[in-house]
Amino acid sequence: FGSGCAGGTGDVELRVLGSLQPGSVLTTQSIGHTPTGSIIGGVGALAIGLSRTSYNGQSLPLLLDPLIGTQGCYLYTDSVATMLGVKYGTSPVMIRFSIPLPTGLPPATLHLQHLGFDSVPGGLSTSNGVTIRIMD
Numbered sequence: 001f002g003s004g005c006a007g008g009t010g011d012v013e014l015r016v017l018g019s020l021q022p023g024s025v026l027t028t029q030s031i032g033h034t035p036t037g038s039i040i041g042g043v044g045a046l047a048i049g050l051s052r053t054s055y056n057g058q059s060l061p062l063l064l065d066p067l068i069g070t071q072g073c074y075l076y077t078d079s080v081a082t083m084l085g086v087k088y089g090t091s092p093v094m095i096r097f098s099i100p101l102p103t104g105l106p107p108a109t110l111h112l113q114h115l116g117f118d119s120v121p122g123g124l125s126t127s128n129g130v131t132i133r134i135m136d
Helices: none
Strands: 013-018 025-031 040-049 081-088 094-100 108-117 125-134
Touching: 013 108, 013 125, 025 108, 025 125, 040 094
Parallel strands: none
Antiparallel strands: 013 025, 025 094, 040 081, 040 108, 081 094, 108 125
């Protein structure tokens, strides 16, 4: 849901790969981030949220441009958990997280978004949001 903003090589696009079943591995991957000239470089984050309608009393999506100087970037999910990782590759540059889903995990609906610390206005690129449903 929503659209990513420019991360250096175009709008950042988030995809979810793998099974959404407990006992499997969920992988999130976004592309479109700023190249660094090396295979590994830069930092990215995965925001995992329970809501896509509000965050700390603010309605979502929240336009980040007036807050931090980005261009066309939105926060699409609240963030109850965040993971930091690195950006990989030279073209396309990606952020990837692999998350083992524990056996016995109850059904849940989660909203995901990637954030890249890129050399773009405001220093941040954001992906589109993705809603997933963990099924038992």
